[in-house]
Amino acid sequence: MRKFITILAAFAVLGSYGQKVLNMKDFNIEGVKDVTPIVVEALEKCKKEGYSSLVFPKGTYHFYPTFAPEFFSEITNNDNGLKRTSFPLIGFRDFVVDGNGSDFIYHGKIIPFIIEESSNVKVTNINIDWEVPFTLEGLVVANDETKNTFDIEIKTPYVVEFERLYLSLEREDSPYERKYGKRFAMWEHYNLEIAENIFWDPKTMAPLYNTQLYHLPERGVKAEEIKKGVVRLSAKMKKLPPIGSIFVSKGDYLQNRTSPAFRVFKSKNLEFKNVNVYHAGAMGLIAERSEDITLDGFNVVLRKGSGRMVTTTADATHFCNVKGTVVIKNSIFENMLDDATNVHGTYLRVNKIVDDYTLAVETYHPHQNGYLFGEEGDSVKVVSQKNLQYTTEALILKKVKRVNEKISFITFDKPITGKVEIYDGVENISWHAAAIIENNIVRNNRARSFLITTPRKVVVRNNQLSSQMATFSITGDLGLWNESGPIVDLLIENNVIDNSVFGGNGAQAIFFIEPQYPEKKNKEGIYSKNITIRNNIIKTFDSSILVAASIDGLTFENNQIFQTDTYAPIFPNAKNISIENCTNVVFKGNTYKKIDGKEVTISIDEKSSNVKIDKGDAFSIASKKMKSTSKK
Template sequence: MKSLLACTVILGALAAQARIINVSDHGIAPGKDNTFALNRLLESIGNESGVTLNFPKGTYDFHQDNAAEVYRAVSNHDNGLKRIIFPLFDHKDITIEGNGSLFLMHGRVVPFTLERASGITLKNFSIDWEQSFHAELKCIERDIAKQSAVFECDETLYPNKIDNGMLMFDRMGQWDPIGANMVWDKDTHAPIYNTDRYAVQGWKPNKVSKPGKNKIKLEKCFKKEPPPVGSTLVVYGVHPTSRLCPAIHITNSKNVKIENVTVHDAGGMGLIVERTENIELDGMKVTSNSQRVVSTRADATHFIGCKGLIKVENCVFEHMLDDAINVHGAYVPVVEYLGNNQFLCNISHFQQWGLIFAEPGDRIALMDRSTVLPVSETTVTDIKILNEHRFVLTVAGVPEKLPEIMSVENLTWNPDLEFRNNIVRENRARSILVTTKGKVIIENNYLSSQMHGILIEGDNNKWYESGAVQDVMIRNNEFVNPGYARDNRYPLLASPLFTKDQRMGEGRYHRNITFENNTVRSFNGHLVEARSVDGLKILNNKLIYSDDYPKAEEGETIELEYCNNVEISGNSASGFDHPITIKTEDTENLTIGKNKGFTAKK
């Protein structure tokens, strides 16, 4: 009886602590700019925890004029002053309940920024912009012989003009040329097969004119030929205007949940998360709205330098101009060893400037950049930030001999990833990129992307995305037509990315990757390509011919180089009229069992 009474008292106390705020009581309502009122409400909450901001269902407008402005370094985006609609800084146990509402943005704003936040839940709302960050032009006429095409482009949705012979688009106050562009298929709602063939080359087409209202004519500017009639040319500009405004940016936080949130557009990524511990996505969607072909300018979701668990379930990611998910750390090149256990380090990629690489107590690896392999592990004792590009790193100890060219990698901040029951389709680039030393499970997903299905890389020369995986399970997924960019693409590619000056080291880079019980519907007969992997299992997968795209025969079905401890068994291939081959080079401890329809090359 006493125990029951005690529980009742505790539950009552918790209920008393929780507070539900109806935002309409604070002047926040559909049909007006709510930015100022929202910021005042968030300020009034202060450090109070256990608060739910309840938005009655409706369309809520947020303009940039009264938004809080803060200089922000945003990984894989362009740094600068950001105007933020929901600045959730240092908040704890706050829930934003949308009840199915649309949060409609106006101008260059970042809808949500979480900094040093804990226990935040975002749920049941959509994010969109009145004006998109890209422009869409529907091809209505083409003349292959004259290398010309006429496009329909709604100037209300996508303001544009011809200035000194150059087609320019208004990107919320700044005029940009065509820049990056690609063509999307009207039937598949995805990037068109062999899309590079129809790309507009250069910022300034040879000839551009306006033959009528909402019409644009381009001539002699296409890589091979004008796009097919009915297809959509998507143009998305140049740096630094093309990655300024992610929809949700989370840094230095923990225990975040995003539930039934839809992102229709963003001037960057749908979600970018940095140095955060434990985040769960359940029922999140990144998808275009009914007026557009394309959704976000870049990745649907992206995680850099996180730890704990990243859990992604029951989500739909489609129509993005980049990957569905990317989970990685960062390789930071060493400029100079200063002695006394100190290294001068340089964050090389301009879209990682300002990255928090490490803090005292973090375990790091010293890397040989010539082989991208670790030579020593140590602990950070101090870090001095010089500017966005450089910092001085002090560590507990260094080996007697250091490599000539070095990088450092953070070993403490490596998350586990669970990616289950999700749909990825109709997007540019890949479905999944993952390079984390944590435990990775990718299962029961539908994956259909323009490039590789799953890319396990490690990059010490371009994007500097670390690192080598140690435990990856990929099972029970359905891959549909991976690689319709037409290039040599695979459902799974596991290989470090080398420059011409880098080489394989004495050890393998990746470890313990299992690819099993997956179904691959393929027009090119590709399954797995792997380099420098120790412990690779390719088991019981079904490879089925698909005639959705033109037949392609380039490359091997399974291609291995410099791998060790490999088992290939129980796989089957059906419907192909070209050889389904297994090719290995410099690979040790290889077991090839029965694989129906496969031929091993010598």
């Protein structure tokens, strides 16, 4: 009998197909207050003894940073620093983490998953949330235009400091204590300084229409506690927020991206399937210097019944310096405080020309300090800071010497004499990703749906998209984020776009394709190539549909455009179509059903050439009138 039990146990451990499975049930984790040290121990056992899977019995598990291992992490587009984690998947091969639909509830500043130097890893069937969110959300219960004040009701305790508001995001029984003559709250994230604010509409579950009208200054906001749970804010604003709206704050700039749900670095062949990220104190997933990543049913969504307005405090997903293919499919991204996804490289700036073969280069945006730009053997090109045109052929990195988090010396295999100027950019052309983005839903988020800046083939199809800013932002810049990688082959087809660009943050377009030149006069040469936008259904209340600049090969065909009355137009005089410095442009088969009686409008500048608009296209009449006017 004992022998029979031993055989059964062996089969249980090996699991199906001979895989060696470690079940967390054997660690008696059910009901444990903090499972972090137990999970870390289990992962060490998996790595040491060659287990292929770590499986959780379905349940709710709480993770605290107290006993979590920590690593110094330089995470691009997020906050660097010592990061604690519950799943240090570092140096793992052919491994699966299966939560069986479990809820992983996090407390404090901690990154749930750090995946580094790993390959063939799959994370599946888990739900990630924080007990206490990284954002403040308060219901606007009163406003006073004569005094420039509005009141917010908060269901959590708070701390008021003169001239600044600090709010604790803990439960109502959270204790206060007094030290050094000031009040502090015992909570999970430290006090939150009010900054980077936005107002949400609980009726639409999205940011308020024309959000920029309600901009709250980052400094000089006075706070007064007028009764328990109600705080009065005083500040100069264009317009006070309406009663019933939700005030959302995520904290001070450069200090509010501490805890992404997934950090991926130097890894390949990864799959994330049936994962729900209900909240994170930064991005849902940030991947860099990695390759071949698939997200299938990777949802950044509100937990039903949570009463919250915000999921992630930054992008739902972000891929930087990634190669191979990024696949994002069957996913929902909603209520983020930034974009649904961003696929790009990053330019480094030339700080000093050392000699004919060597440059000192630097990161520019503070969130890119420590960014791993390249390693020996990578191919790079130099880009002009003035017009974003390449000034060199492909160069091979022969040596990379890091000085500090901002400065590195890079040495090439060929001379660069006379081809480089201070503040030019250097682009790593070895690390760019192809992408397939299909069958996803993006809705109710601040900012954009998709930012795509890569010279590999990209297909975006069969998605339902609605975001506060441009649905598609395709650009490149050496001015702030320094995102690199001009498009060379992009197909956008069969998507439904529903009333995007409702934030009022400048006259953006649904398709906003424009490199960011330091000066308009430098808009010369071609930046992107071969962009096809076809068979999309576009519902829009505002005027601007497409802004296209510096493209060779743009096709806009068979798109059905419907004007809606969902909102009043914010920029009614903007051209429907704007073409600047483009060549080989085709419009055909597009329809546009207007309800305001206004004519369709198009603008084509003098630098553009070979622009063809078919006779039956919705924009053909506008094109003829424009030519007639220009002749006069």
